[in-house]
Amino acid sequence: MGYGGISRVARVTGMSRVTIHQGLAELDRGEPPAERSRRPGGGRKKIQDQDPSVPKELQALVDPSTPGDPMSPLR
Helix, strand or coil: CCCCHHHHHHHHHCCCHHHHHHHHHHHHHCCCCCCCCCCCCCCCCCHHHHCCCHHHHHHHHHHHHCCCCCCCCCC
């Protein structure tokens, strides 16, 4: 896109200019697109891992007001 192209792309997409530069460098090196955008283990941890009592507490909140078959897998 010529002079200022990366800045223009950054404004339009909302991406960081650094991210765009890294992507261009990967393309120049001939690296195939990554299947993951984060490293393994990256991202937010599941709430069950942080507080194992949450599923039981949610179940207790839902049970009294759940109509129909209590064994239904749709709950």
